[in-house]
Amino acid sequence: MEVDMALSMKTTILLTPELHERLRRLAALRGVSMGDLVRRACEQQYGRAGREERIAIVHKLAALSLPVGEPDEMVAESVRSPAELLP
16 A cells, blocks of 8 residues: 655544444445545545636636626625515
């Protein structure tokens, strides 16, 4: 198993026996370590996209053809207070 040499911080977490076993089996099925499995999950859930990836996402969003009105129209359609939601 190859370990990324950039890894330098260690964290200990406590898991229930059931979760530990599920993760152990999943890691084995994927052919990775539990540490790698957890790192990948953390990156997916909490990791930040790099600058180039964020720029690419902005370009994709800008290219979408969405039914969005002008700013004044959107303000007029917005709910100004929770009271406006009540009958």
